[in-house]
Amino acid sequence: MSDLHELSALQQRDAVRRGEVGSRELTEHYLTRIEALNPELGAFITVTAEQALAAAREADERQAHGQELPRLHGLPLAFKDLTDVAGVHTTHGSSAVDHVPAPANHTLVDVLQAAGAISLGKTQVPEFGLTAYSENRIARPARNPLDPATSPGGSSGGSAAAVAAGMLPFAPGSDGGGSVRIPAAATGLIGLKPGRARVPAGTSGEDAGRLVVAGPLARTAADAGLLLDAMVDEPLARAAFGTEPDFLGAALRAEGRFRIGASTLSPFAASYPLWLEPEAQTAFDQGIRLLGGLNHDVLDADFRYDNRYPDAFTTVWTSSLAQLRMPASREPQLMPLTRAFRRRALKKSPAELLAALRILARFQEDTIAQFGQYDLVLTPALAMTPRPVGWYTATSAEVDYMRQCQYSPYTSMINVCGLPAIAVPVLTTARGHSMGIQLVGKPGSEAVLLAAAAQLENVR
Numbered sequence: 001m002s003d004l005h006e007l008s009a010l011q012q013r014d015a016v017r018r019g020e021v022g023s024r025e026l027t028e029h030y031l032t033r034i035e036a037l038n039p040e041l042g043a044f045i046t047v048t049a050e051q052a053l054a055a056a057r058e059a060d061e062r063q064a065h066g067q068e069l070p071r072l073h074g075l076p077l078a079f080k081d082l083t084d085v086a087g088v089h090t091t092h093g094s095s096a097v098d099h100v101p102a103p104a105n106h107t108l109v110d111v112l113q114a115a116g117a118i119s120l121g122k123t124q125v126p127e128f129g130l131t132a133y134s135e136n137r138i139a140r141p142a143r144n145p146l147d148p149a150t151s152p153g154g155s156s157g158g159s160a161a162a163v164a165a166g167m168l169p170f171a172p173g174s175d176g177g178g179s180v181r182i183p184a185a186a187t188g189l190i191g192l193k194p195g196r197a198r199v200p201a202g203t204s205g206e207d208a209g210r211l212v213v214a215g216p217l218a219r220t221a222a223d224a225g226l227l228l229d230a231m232v233d234e235p236l237a238r239a240a241f242g243t244e245p246d247f248l249g250a251a252l253r254a255e256g257r258f259r260i261g262a263s264t265l266s267p268f269a270a271s272y273p274l275w276l277e278p279e280a281q282t283a284f285d286q287g288i289r290l291l292g293g294l295n296h297d298v299l300d301a302d303f304r305y306d307n308r309y310p311d312a313f314t315t316v317w318t319s320s321l322a323q324l325r326m327p328a329s330r331e332p333q334l335m336p337l338t339r340a341f342r343r344r345a346l347k348k349s350p351a352e353l354l355a356a357l358r359i360l361a362r363f364q365e366d367t368i369a370q371f372g373q374y375d376l377v378l379t380p381a382l383a384m385t386p387r388p389v390g391w392y393t394a395t396s397a398e399v400d401y402m403r404q405c406q407y408s409p410y411t412s413m414i415n416v417c418g419l420p421a422i423a424v425p426v427l428t429t430a431r432g433h434s435m436g437i438q439l440v441g442k443p444g445s446e447a448v449l450l451a452a453a454a455q456l457e458n459v460r
Helices: 009-017 023-041 049-064 107-114 157-164 181-187 221-231 235-241 247-253 278-293 309-317 319-323 328-333 336-347 350-371 397-407 412-417 446-459
Strands: 044-047 076-080 118-123 170-175 190-193 213-218 259-262 297-300 376-380 421-428 434-441
Touching (some): 009 023, 023 049, 023 076, 023 157, 044 157, 049 118, 076 157, 107 118, 107 221, 118 157, 157 170, 157 181, 157 213, 181 190, 181 421, 181 434, 190 446, 213 221, 221 247, 221 446, 259 278, 278 297, 278 376, 278 421, 278 434, 278 446, 309 319, 309 412, 319 336, 328 336, 376 446, 421 446
Parallel strands (some): 076 118, 259 297, 259 376
Antiparallel strands (some): 170 213, 190 213, 190 421, 421 434
16 A cells, blocks of 8 residues: 555545554554654644544544444544644644633534544644734744745645645645635645635634634545535534535536636735736636636636725734733734734724724625626636745734735635635646645535536646
């Protein structure tokens, strides 16, 4: 058998079910890889080896006794360190808050553990999940396995680095402004942001704009579908969406021909100078060529966005920082960007927050109406190649945030609209960086996105 981490998550699942490899053997394999690779890549903040091996032993016993095996039986994964796992410290990537063991699991953890997944620990995040990079003051920065001098993005950067480096077969991330799709694009993975409320958010923070949703990071569309099938198996999600999910099946079938609107326009152009680096433009053009070659109808789309979007989004995105219960003596321990955003949030009145929410609600209505002309909308995944570690934090808070908007100008608007979207790699640059595209679907079209991503995989 090939090295276990070289198999897809789906192949690993099947090997475990056939008895070709045990859950404990699989878990030990990944723990060994974490021990070897994490010192350089900084993907994990906490490794819970003892708990993982105990869970793997129980999984093997369940299989030995002929019990029914859950969907993700024996498959390792890990959670962002914004997600509570009972008995494990949740740091939120911050040195300004107490790191205490979580008293209970987040719903997403319960759902995936019930599906048979085995958690290996907690992965690196930016402070409170705020940024498009994964650097903080409590642990070494997460680094991109494709080029360790660069960042894997954020805020699910540690999870993406772990999957891309073969420290995990796949992982759940959470996405409030691009936090699954940005790291996926930077590390050459599939990253799916489901539509609003399709999956438990994966974080415990306030979310006034209902921006955050959990989604899978994986090396293939089928692996993303396998994980998403488990992630949506939660009572409220089942009640809201009714039908039994088959995202894995959609990826394996890879069916459909779609009308696709292609655009490089971004609402952040109202506030910042935006441009596509040559590699990003080449990836966008490659996406158009590949999709056209698959007999999709790819058309130039001329979208128009509300110029008030950048300020309104920033107000809503940072509003949760005003709710942090923190003595003034600890504020200097915050990262400079967090501290600046918190001060801004504290100055905003409830009326100003409400006004920003209303602007975003109108933006959602207008944008969904424009996107509705197409089955899918195509944008660049990122406007630049992966950025060097420290590129953002070496500047002022204002320049840091501007650079994030310039790096990833196409993701946050999809969270505001509550639409599903997927990042798909389409090429590798001469320097070994992965570049990709973003596909945005209609409400409830996660299966369509996985099918389209699988089609692209088949022709790359």
